Amino acid sequence: MSSIIKNSILKMSAASLHTAAAATSAAPLATLDASKLQITKNPNPKTPLPNDQLVFGQTFTDHILKIQWNKTKGWDAPKIKPYGPISLDPSACVFHYAFELFEGLKAYRDSNDQLRIFRPNKNMERMNKSADRIVLPTFDSEELIKCIAELIKIDKHLVPKEKGYSLYLRPTLIGTTAGLGVGIPTDALLYVITSPVGPYYSTGFKAVKLEATDYAVRAWPGGVGDKKLGANYAPCIKPQLEAASRGYQQNLWLFGEEKYITEVGTMNVFFVFEDKATGKKELVTAPLDGTILEGVTRDSILELARARLNPEEWTVSERYYSIYEVEERAAKGELVEAFGSGTAAVVSPIKEIGFHGKDINVPLLPGQQFGALTAQVADWIAKIQYGEEEYKDWSYVVADLKE
């Protein structure tokens, strides 16, 4: 076959066979190994900013974790180095074909000065799924978590104190192969940068207005909407601008003729309905059908809601539901509340949804910017994140900063 596709951008299949051959006939590829970690300290450590000056993802800590991968060698030794620029050939495949994916998670300093990460195994699992989907290298999740723990420890002076503040962690994986053929990346760079961040809502919850969007589509069956790929983000900015021009902060992404509700902006979304006849309430979110990001916060909310809400009063559903259902139930007084969910805000209350020129009002508690369950869920998760409450292995202690 290789002769057919020589000198061509159809050479993908040859590259595939090549990779397969390398994997079976050559020495086993090196795996990602935290014990090989090499650390070069930044000689100019930063002074922490006051908490009230922290802006999401705008300032970074002193160090970066970098791990190179090559298809014939596997994973190189992890390296922690002073934070600094990444230098790549202009033909690197990350610049042309979006070989890129990321994760977002947070480290929290608890009241005992222990450093904790919330469910990092879930993020690592998803990161590996994202990598597999665009044929970037996968890795041992536990080993990467160990390296990230070292990265956080070395920059512990920059992890903000005070509940609500945290260190945002951004693992990123990019294809770095130089050359313009559209093919499997032969080289990749996994890196992690960290940013001290404040609470999403610095003055308490602020409910947002959404525009239900059907002219643009975020994700589709057979696509990659369930993966945390760069490819899912840039195309969503223009629809967001259009929504903003009409006074809405975010898009509520609809799908299909049925106008199913899928996600909001870059978050998953939950609605609460109450059946007036029975008085029973339902917490609803869209099912993971391949078009919905497999949010860690989404998963955590579903599990806690199923464990903690009284089943006599509540149903927790992953099912299809449409903007028409929301419209109807609002009209009947059965729409109770709605919120987005994600790592950045945990929950983000919704107060209004514009759809085809009409506004659907979403109730909030009297005089508040949130609904009852929204606040409840935020509290459940914050308590686990900050170690005030242990729940299974969700809060992963990285380091004891008292030592």
Added chain:
Amino acid sequence: MSSIIKNSILKMSAASLHTAAAATSAAPLATLDASKLQITKNPNPKTPLPNDQLVFGQTFTDHILKIQWNKTKGWDAPKIKPYGPISLDPSACVFHYAFELFEGLKAYRDSNDQLRIFRPNKNMERMNKSADRIVLPTFDSEELIKCIAELIKIDKHLVPKEKGYSLYLRPTLIGTTAGLGVGIPTDALLYVITSPVGPYYSTGFKAVKLEATDYAVRAWPGGVGDKKLGANYAPCIKPQLEAASRGYQQNLWLFGEEKYITEVGTMNVFFVFEDKATGKKELVTAPLDGTILEGVTRDSILELARARLNPEEWTVSERYYSIYEVEERAAKGELVEAFGSGTAAVVSPIKEIGFHGKDINVPLLPGQQFGALTAQVADWIAKIQYGEEEYKDWSYVVADLKE
């Protein structure tokens, strides 16, 4: 509104308002201006490789064209510099959210030593459409073409001689804003690199086998499949690997329940049917409905076919057609030929299509690797590209290398 979304990744709408304000109240932004071009020559010019060693997109010329953009200043002076790495902050938005797009076009040396580009205005028009779709800056096409012409001239010693050989041009536009909020890029870099390339098929046409793919979907109405964004490429690699594992070189992308034929791999695709009853032939490709890349070669083939094929014998159609139609017409002996179209290969003949475990045989001329129209179209376009024939303004003379 800005207070609502302070310190949040919902700050997009604020960014939007900010940009709008800057555009209306501040000094007008600088436009891309070729007259400001600054040139720094590479002190170590390369020796050209022999033509038979040229591999698509693997070697580059001595220089790179770079043009920085900033939202408050507009376009900086274009700069031609020695080819070298691009250095960006690890938080740059191109690495996380796929703020990236590109173009592909070629410069040809004709028999009079004139350097020509094929329809560069079409590529520039498409590049601006891609930029607008992901809120990267747009620019004056003519000015960029002038800068590209200077880039080619300065590296003219590396433009291969001989018909079939050319200089592949890769204009690229990336968002370079540092910071992890998902927002409108405030900084961008437009750059152009060039690569001497040989003919796509070094030993004449080689017809390819395609796997008709319905489990993965390349593009969707309301998506960005008609734009040349990086986001459209990485997700297509895994399905291509799967096709390759079953012996097919590329995917024939289907869409919807109807299993409409859309594109092949990274090319547009054409089929030729013959109505047995009337003897009339039809050249068919999918319509530009937002899911189909607006290929310059596709457009050129349609125009030349409409102008040059005898309308008594031929119909040229942009219409929906499905894999089922191809299957049926193949069974009736009405499938004449099929080919992909794109800048790299111009045309790429197809000999077989696998669909749900059965193979559809696509005829080739006896003893050949192509069909009659495939060869005819390739010849039409090559003659214009190499200046053997003038057709409208399609062949744009960049420089006279005799001077």
